[in-house]
Amino acid sequence: MQYMILLREPVEKFSERNDPEKADAYWGAWGAYIGALYQSGIVVSGSGLQAPHTATTLRLRDGLREVQDGPYADTKEQLGGYFVIEVPDLDAALEWAARSPSAAYASVEIRPVLPPMPAPDSEADLTAARPQPALA
Secondary structure, eight states: OEEEEEEEEEHHHHHHTTOTTTHHHHHHHHHHHHHHHHHHTOEEEEEEOOOGGGOEEEEEETTEEEEEESOSSOOSEEEEEEEEEEOSSHHHHHHHHHTSGGGGTSOEEEEEOOOOOOOOSSHHHHHHHSOOOOOO
């Protein structure tokens, strides 16, 4: 089953990426984690993200675009990156999420990935292909 691991970081951690005194430790921890993920063969895709101030947020309100520089949410933690992994179950996904550096100082969200939808030939196909909600 595929799971997305959403890695969050506080703003201070983003600044460590370029801090001459802290960058080696920051990137060393992430390099070890990312290396272990790839070595295990479970990575489907993934990438780190640039710092939150580089974000642009778009919303449509009454048919008009509202564009805002930076992330929309003013929170203590921002999305720093993600991985989609292929593992047997949620317990395995949790084990990998717990190994990430951000699990120790921020939060890591784990979500099942929806199965791919076939390309629709018509609106009826799109409605039929819509994933059904998981039963609790």
